[in-house]
Amino acid sequence: MAHYETQTRTLISAAQLSRPRAKAFYWIVLAIFIPLFAAIFIFPLYWMATGGLKSAQEVIQSPPTWFPRALHWSNYVDAWNHLRLSRLLLNTTIYAGGALAFQLVFDVAAAYALSKLRPVFGNVILFMMLATLMIPATVLALPTFLTVFNLPIVHVNLTNSPWAIWLPSVANGFNIFLLKRFFDSIPEELLAAAAIDGAGPLRALWSIVLPISRPILGVVSIFAVVAVWKDFLWPLLVLNNPAKQTVNIGLYELQQGAPQDVFTAALFISSIPMIVFFLIFQRNIMGGLTAGGLKG
């Protein structure tokens, strides 16, 4: 998605902008927007980071101080150990990693079958998978929760186990849609050639389809990880054991008992992993936003 780097012709032409008055106006707008964006989007992070460094009295005093008077690093240590932030972050990472793995294996295999192997009634299955996109997820939370609590046929209870996050994450119609559409664009001849060379469907998927599909696999992976980190209602229902909770649910439960200074440190710590993840994968993440056929 390098195209946003290139200069395209926009509302205001370069010629218009080169007039002295327009130029002055442009620089004024820029001078307003740069600090405005910092105030709106960076300052809250600053407030969390410094709030976590203030003493218990300073953090709740009115009016608040803009800089901590003394740096109380111990708040961060307390948040990490006593508020079991380390546990919550580890849990969420395991859930996100597992959800990613299961989605990559099951959804890629399914989309490949629907696109290239096309078994009988494949279209019916595809339609049923895509139809779930029309169903509001929050409405299904209750019946899915009751299903996870006592899985039909096998009668096991998945609550408070990673499976309660991993397996439902596979039932994602959007993944199927994205992957199948991408696989459809891979020429049939390529696979037929592999078949002549004696490659079975699994070999063809592994050595031909997957290497070509790296961009879409990246998009699906990022969606999978971000979804687990951001989800709230579902983990709230299925993970009530404090030792098993995600960051979001842990923070919600901690908020009653914890002192404001340590809790603010906890808020900041819990925000760091995803922001680091974002800074590393920013190009893929921003590019992935338009991958969902949103180009119209």
Add this chain to the structure above:
Amino acid sequence: MATINVSHARSIDLRTDRARRRRAPLASRLRRHAIGYLFLAGAVICFGFFSWWPIIRELIMSFQKTNFAGDTTWVGMKNFTRIRHDPEFWTAWRASIEFSLLALVFGYAVPFIAAVVLNEIRHARSYFRLLVYLPVMMPPAAAAFLWKWFYDPGDGLFNTVLRDLHLPTSQWLQSTNTAMISLVLFSTWINMGSGTLIYLAALQNIPGELYEAAEIEGAGLFRKLWHVTIPQTRLILSLLLMLQIVATMQVFLEPFILSGGGPEGKTTTVVYLIYEYAFHFNNYGSAAALGFVLLVILAGFGGAYLWLSRRGDEA
């Protein structure tokens, strides 16, 4: 040249192979279907347990009286009549609709305006794009608790700044007048990154000649915006409009963390009420019935959008 010859030979080869496959014996065709189903199995099982069956179960439960132990009786339409006579039913719908409408004014307009402005800015482009997306990547609970603290009428940051500027302060989440708008402001802040970046990509795809043509006809800034920018981004604008309405009608986290559904139940939205029915009152029947009503409305809305946009394509 050699490569062309090879590929030519291959394509002939393929043709005979296809012909062979068309006449493939039953056994090998069955094998192909069986392998296809093997590849589908994992996803189909997950969809079955965690999507298809819950959809059916939602429907069944809305006509049942049931509890956690699994004792069930059929009660016909009773769940629907009961929730209809619950005064909270109507306030919850009003709260969800109010949230959606306010989110249209802010959450829908702000990213588009931001994208149009950012698209004109020739400097610090990655700075703006990076910053606007930061909140999207925060754990929503962490962001919500931070904002709850900002909104505190006493020592909160917002009132402190307002006091310093000698402006009137607000009760924010604690007043029935401003609670909903406070939720929408937070929601706009945390979500606007996605919309802004999607619009920016769409704006980049507008052919520059259209603006030049408009200028030759003497169009000013706002005429260009109205006659070029908006029509050229119409599809993406309408798609995000539909997605946003469906999403905001399901708002849960904002009232749950920021306002606890209060004050005076003003911000108890439909999904919040479903949660209350199910997990505070253990009344799964009412929860399922209310969920079913929401499902029908939102699926109907999405279906109508698809139908209209398809018809628009044909016309």
